[in-house]
Amino acid sequence: MTNFTTAVRTGLALVAAAALLLAACSSPPASGQPSGEGVTGEIYVSGSSTVEPISNSVAEKFQDANPDFDYVVEGPGTGDGFAKFCQGQTDISDASRAIKDEEVQACGDNGVEYVELKIAFDGLSVITSSENADVECLSFLDLYALLGPESENFETWSDANSLAAELAADLGSDYGASHAPYPDAPLAVTAPGEESGTFDSFVEIAVGKIAGARNQDVTTRPDYTASANDNVIIEGIGGTASSLGWVGLAFADGAGDQIKEIAIDRGDGCVAPSAETVSDGSYPIARPLFIYVNLARAAANAAVVDYVDFYLSDEGIASVAEVGYVDLPADQLAATRSTWDAR
Numbered sequence: 001m002t003n004f005t006t007a008v009r010t011g012l013a014l015v016a017a018a019a020l021l022l023a024a025c026s027s028p029p030a031s032g033q034p035s036g037e038g039v040t041g042e043i044y045v046s047g048s049s050t051v052e053p054i055s056n057s058v059a060e061k062f063q064d065a066n067p068d069f070d071y072v073v074e075g076p077g078t079g080d081g082f083a084k085f086c087q088g089q090t091d092i093s094d095a096s097r098a099i100k101d102e103e104v105q106a107c108g109d110n111g112v113e114y115v116e117l118k119i120a121f122d123g124l125s126v127i128t129s130s131e132n133a134d135v136e137c138l139s140f141l142d143l144y145a146l147l148g149p150e151s152e153n154f155e156t157w158s159d160a161n162s163l164a165a166e167l168a169a170d171l172g173s174d175y176g177a178s179h180a181p182y183p184d185a186p187l188a189v190t191a192p193g194e195e196s197g198t199f200d201s202f203v204e205i206a207v208g209k210i211a212g213a214r215n216q217d218v219t220t221r222p223d224y225t226a227s228a229n230d231n232v233i234i235e236g237i238g239g240t241a242s243s244l245g246w247v248g249l250a251f252a253d254g255a256g257d258q259i260k261e262i263a264i265d266r267g268d269g270c271v272a273p274s275a276e277t278v279s280d281g282s283y284p285i286a287r288p289l290f291i292y293v294n295l296a297r298a299a300a301n302a303a304v305v306d307y308v309d310f311y312l313s314d315e316g317i318a319s320v321a322e323v324g325y326v327d328l329p330a331d332q333l334a335a336t337r338s339t340w341d342a343r
Contacts, residue, residue: 039066041303045073047081047094048197049230050122050248051289055094057319058311069303077228078197085292088112091304093292096122096197096248097204113295115343117308117336119317121326123278124202124285125252126262127234131241134183137263137270139176140284141167144210146182146244147189152221157182157242167210175210176265183242190236191245193226201287202246234258246285249273250324278326289325295343312337 039062045055052075059071075081078095085093086106099107099116107114126143128135134157138146145151145164154160164180192199199220208218227233230251237243238258252261252273263270266284277283291311298304310316312333320327328336 038068039303039306040068041301042070042072043091043301043304043307044089045071045092045094045291046076046084046090047092047292048078048096048289049075049228050078050096050198050250051075051094051119051291053250053323054120054289054319054325055092055291055311057323058316059307061315061319062307062310066306069307071307075228077193077195078200079195080228082106082292085114085294086110086112088294088297091294091297091301092308093294095290095292096287097200098288098290099292111296114292115295115339117291117293117312117340118288118328118332119291119311119336120289120320120328121278122287122289123249123273123275123283123326124198124205124246124287125249125273126244126246126264126285127237127252127255127259128245128262129238129241129243130257130260132243132260134185134242135179135244135262137265138179139265139267140206140210141171141175141177142179142182143264144175144207145178145180146187147191147220147224148207149211149216149219149221150214152223154187154221156184157187157244158184159187171210171213173267176267179265185242186240188236188240188243189221189224189245190233190240190243191220191224191226192230192233192247193228196228198230198246198248202285205285205287249275249278249326253324275321275324275326279329286326293340293343308340312340 056073059073063069081093082103084090086103088110145160145167151160161181164178168178203219211218225236230247233245233247234255237245261273263272264284271277271283273283278286293308
């Protein structure tokens with residue numbers, strides 16, 4: 001982390017604009033009950049399609065109690081959301097990963113000060129068609145062999161057999177046992193594109209360390225059907241018998257029998273994705289979810305403060321589990337509320 005990044009993040013807690021303090025004093029504590037009726041104004045939230053259902057659910061509840069409150073919540077992707085946020089165009093940026101150093105720099109260059117609030121956990125589900133009976137569990141080694149930067153131009157699952165054998169010989173079982181040989185079937189990959197935080201998280205967690213160990217670019221193969229829309233990914237996976245891809249756990253769980261979620265082995269055996277395995281840390285592909293609040297826009301628009309107060313209230317944060325994500329442990333939720341109160 002650069003000194004600039006540290007300075008920007010540290011400086012956020014020191015912002016003491018009079019208007020913002022006035023808004024904070026007039027709002028209820030985040031850990032208490034939601035704001036009372038009568039909130040007016042409009043807010044603009046953009047960013048992660050993964051976090052979008054949570055923020056939208058919170059906004060719907062808040063509007064039910066405050067009919068004169070209005071909102072826009074959209075999900076073009078974490079990267080696209082930060083691009084708008086760091087230009088000062090949005091009030092809140094939904095994010096399925098932490099802000100990157102270059103995005104911190106962009107916000108700083110444009111005078112955008114913000115506070116980072118962790119609001120939930122999500123697992124990433126590796127998925128295939130429900131018709132694919134050949135694949136039940138894959139290791140990180142398998143994921144690299146099938147989806148990593150060295151698998152470009154692999155047209156069938158079995159095309160990855162030689163690479164998988166090489167990985168197993170070089171790396172042993174540090175990344176889970178290889179499940180090769182793979183079936184001799186077309187390998188149709190549909191997954192998030194580079195604009196998505198879900199892409200970044202998958203690369204960082206599942207393939208990044210192996211890529212680094214092999215002196216490869218820390219990324220995936222480029223030749224697959226990419227989309228920032230999780231529903232498009234689900235449709236693509238469900239429509240092809242020998243498909244492979246990944247989405248957020250909530251989207252996979254909500255897809256019904258269109259797709260099959262694959263258990264993942266990081267070296268401790270195959271673990272299926274679920275709220276329980278994400279929460280207890282046994283499922284190896286999991287990540288925190290965030291919202292970022294523009295402090296200047298919050299100071300200028302009391303509706304932003306009221307919305308975030310409600311978001312972090314007991315009623316608001318209940319949306320996390322209601323739309324299928326994993327609640328923060330109590331101590332982490334308390335830390336998030338304290339960060340917001342100390343902004």
